[in-house]
Amino acid sequence: MGEINGSSLCLLVFFFTASYLCQANRYPDYTKHPCARRCVVGERPRTCEYDFIQEYYFVLTKACYDCPFNATDCYRPHCVSGNGVRRAIMTVNRMLPGPAIHVCHNDTIVVNAKNRMEGEEGTAIHWHGIFHHDSQIMDGVSMLTQCPIPAYTSFQYRFKAENTGTHFWHSHAGSQRANGVFGSLVVHQPDSTNPHAALYQHDLPEHTIVVHDWLKTLAMNKFEGHYLAGYSDEPHSMLINGYFESVHLTRDTGDSSIRALMNQCQCVFCLQLGESTSLEEVKALDAAGGISRKLSGAVAKDTVTVPDGGYTVIRFVADNPGFGFLHCHVKFHLSLGMGLIIQVGKPHEMPKPPNNWPKCGDWKYPREDKNNEREGKGNGGEGKATGKDGGEKKSDVETEKQKKSPLTNEAHGVAITKALTSIVFLVTLMIL
Template sequence: MRTHSLNVLACAGLIAMLPHFVRTNMSDDIYDVDDYKNHPCNRACEDNSPPRLCQYKWVVESYWTLPKACLNCPFNQSDCFRPHCISADGVQRGVSVVNRRLPGPPIEVVYWLNKGQNSMCVCQGDTIEVKIYNELSNGEGTSIHWHGLLQKGTPHMDGVSLVTQCPITYRSSFTYRFKAVDAGTHYWHGHTGMQRADGLLGAIVVRQPRSREPHFFLYDHDLSEHVILVNDWLTRMTLTAFLDHHHDDGDNKPALMLINGMGAHREFMDGNSTIYTPRASFTVQGGKKYRFRVISGAILNCPIQISVDGHTMLMIASDGNAFEPFTADSFNIFAGERYDFVLYADKTNALRNYWIRARGMADCSVKKAHQVAVLRYAGAPDVDPPEPTDWDSSIRGGMLLNPWNTPGSSTQVEITRMRASIPDENDGVLTSMPDKKFYLGMDFNKVDNFKFNNPNYYPLSFVERKKELYSPQINHISSMRPPSPPLSQFDDVPMSARCQDNVTGSAVRKRSINHSMAARFQLSPAPFLIEPRI
């Protein structure tokens, strides 16, 4: 088996073809803090209003948690919110971030108006333009994927390095430009190397006029400050953990999570008092109903259970698609998924605060990774809730939506049982006979993957059990990125890399436009099939 180095000439050809790539000398003002309060796209989303061009300027760079910009954080908590201060969980480590923020800047800025008016934001139909400057200190390339935005008509803007584009090289810039067609809760993240795991991620919310929003009547407020982005988090750079795990038997399991880039983990002593870096908090007014938008930026196999102490959640949407409301006490969210729910702030008799809980499972259960945020009632005492915050205490009984690895029951309801609020215009595709059908078997196989178990020097049969590494494969093929992006330079991908055998490479299937295809996935050893239509 052979590997292929990056085809530099091919990527240079893409640079010539797409004028979005530019060598750049950045000015100092790129580091100025821009909260986008005066952004021209901040307005109510209304019917028949003309779409706008929404422009953003982002710097992707290597940075540090609790840097000098944090001054006296966490001893002076207000310092933790200074420009360029990333407090995270209190553990100092390297990160990859946009504009020295964790999470990165959201593509949506909202000022809530009175009930009966829409929030001000990026609206469905707007054009989003993001200029990316790559300032990563290690010289690594980068790209940004727009998760949930289908990029119909602009596949070259999907942001997948060496699939839809060449990486944005160090000290270069690239401008993404696409229409915000898909309304709902989405997110963006780095799609090169381990950058997403090290902090390169943020929210995208595309709102629409009230006439197109089926659940608008269920809530009073839909605020940008009620977007929740949760992710598992390591105390060291992810590449170090990856190499340790794959080339030895090193630990790669997360011990904690972040909610909106914040959490309490490391203990700091201030005299006889123990203090922490700040947790995320979300303020509500008693008697009002709020739409919350939850995004999972999880990295490892880390399903996360979300619950709010003392409250139920009226679930109304998944992955940007509205479904018939369903009341749950908790829900599980998997990596890349998004859920919207309505919370009724009905605890008005004795004002207090409540925990919002994120409890990890699977890989995240090994070290009981979890995190909490504060649901803060306006007018309540400025103190944390009294309930314990440990992983075991975060189990929530009652009705669960989207159970993990268990069959459905009267109290555990699969997401597939939700019914769409708006019929899908493509529903006919699901019932029609496909032109082509492919069977894709997915499993972890015991093979001598030459990258991690050299068959000549230390094959799997030679190493001790705890150092065995099984390879994830589809039809016994381990995927590797091609040396050139096949979307734009398919002919530059050598035939030796287009493998069809039980090897490592880039499996390629050519199909005609307008053909209907069914791809049937078998996830071993799970006894079920998934059959999406393409």
């Protein structure tokens, strides 16, 4: 091995640093996003764009170095420690929870969702708590408001942050949310219009706490084991902001705020009855005046708790034309069919999708194509189509192959990353 002089060493460090930065920029955490700002009255709304790269990942990868034995290593970029049990997971930008979105009221949120999951699994991102007036097709419910995003393709969400508050986003396809595809979404407002502003001095993104349950294995293993083999369906542990640790909250000087996303479960009105409750019992109780109603100033919630053996009364104004999904937010219950579709308005009253909106559904071989195929085989030939002049007609596939399309920005990025990797490899060989 030859000696490495100072110039060669500097060159080597430069290329490795460039490669590292390319990798870091590929999976941004958006903690310094320009839209995460203090909201001001009269400020022009901004367009806030994010890249969400969804892929299979793993707990305690090489990015974690000596975690959990060295606690500091657990906070390295791209390190997901979970509860310390090594298992396959799904992440967005190699984070758990995924990137937090912090915007101001009426900002436009643009998310480029890129599906990089192996196994040809589709996905969709739901923006839990956002009203989506005039953008209902951006609600992100797979097979209802959109087709699943196929593997190795992308889909761009674009909608207005029209209602303030602490919300969250999560996958609405399969069991991906339970496997790690979720994060916080907070729509801020100026202190002068915030009714809770006097309760704290600072409203900072780092004050958001996400509490969620966690399994030792992929959610489908747990689901199938419970319903087909009688195993427990209870979670193994709880995580706070992706970490298996406790958080001590105090109320001393009142100089901070805490935004808690604890599965968004709070009761509006609920009554515990017994092991089961029939519709007739609820109607009889209501007729006897046993169910109170708050018809003005009621609490607005996007998720409420239905107690075991009881019921919950909900009420909403159907003022948003489109298709909505009312369902249990316990993942295994939803998988068993605890959900229904609510249609508000007629199809012509619903927002029109953009041009070239993806379509999905069943497909069956057309009858006429089957007949043409049989005729072609009967003639002993390959059944080639002919044009009006009797010549051979080119297929659509051949025509499409002849078309040339420019590289997208994403393709350019991949090409640049590959080129840098090749350069680093060649320089290393030259030095050695």
